[in-house]
Amino acid sequence: MKITYPLLLINFKTYTEALGNKGLNLAKIAEKIAMEYNVCIAVAPQFVDIKTIAENVSIPIFAQHVDSYEPGAYTGHITPESIKEAGAHGTLLNHSERRLRLDEIEASLNRCKEINLICCICAGNEKIAKALSILNPDIIAIEPPELIGTGISVSKAKPEIVKNSVESIKKINPNVHVLCGAGITNASDISKAIELGSEGVLIASGIVKSKNPEDLLRQFAKVLSI
16 A cells, blocks of 8 residues: 555554544544545554554554564564564654664565565654664654653654754665654644645654544645645
8 A cells, every 4th residue: 555745654552542442443544534535544553453444444554563582482572574464554663652773674564575564664853863864764754752742742842853863864764754743633733744845744642542533634734635
């Protein structure tokens, strides 16, 4: 499934509000809004829900993490093959809540490339983003960890991080798409992120824990469709 930009990527994390049928319902809402506004909305559900959601919606599905192991005797690990078989089109890597060493990121990224899985690698600052861009991932998401889940958007609180990171990444590797995340809660946060050079946003609690995610997603989609 083709991913286009600007991209709105929703991380379900392990919130109960997005578990099981609730996660499926949220994915269906995302699909509805994506079709209504002709924008690309992707979701990253919990591992156990990937297959069910992939079978019931026609939007891109990401895993929240993947290991670099090949299929074999590796109990408890998540292989790229397993998430692709379940219906995922890509994966997150190195989220601040699931950090990896640079060599681990590179190994997992290379395994994903082998089977054509898209990788969105998270970076907490410009320095890390520059290092990651050399690895040639599909997407880098700028997410200062201190702002994640605070409701204080990086695009407004620390716009220089977004702007400088975008410029640094594109200078090293213009093929990498750049998202921003952390604290995104309203349409103006997204508008500001796009203005700073971001090609979309990575969002979690702002949508998942919203009292009216459909209304909020519609507001976001309006901004992204302009």
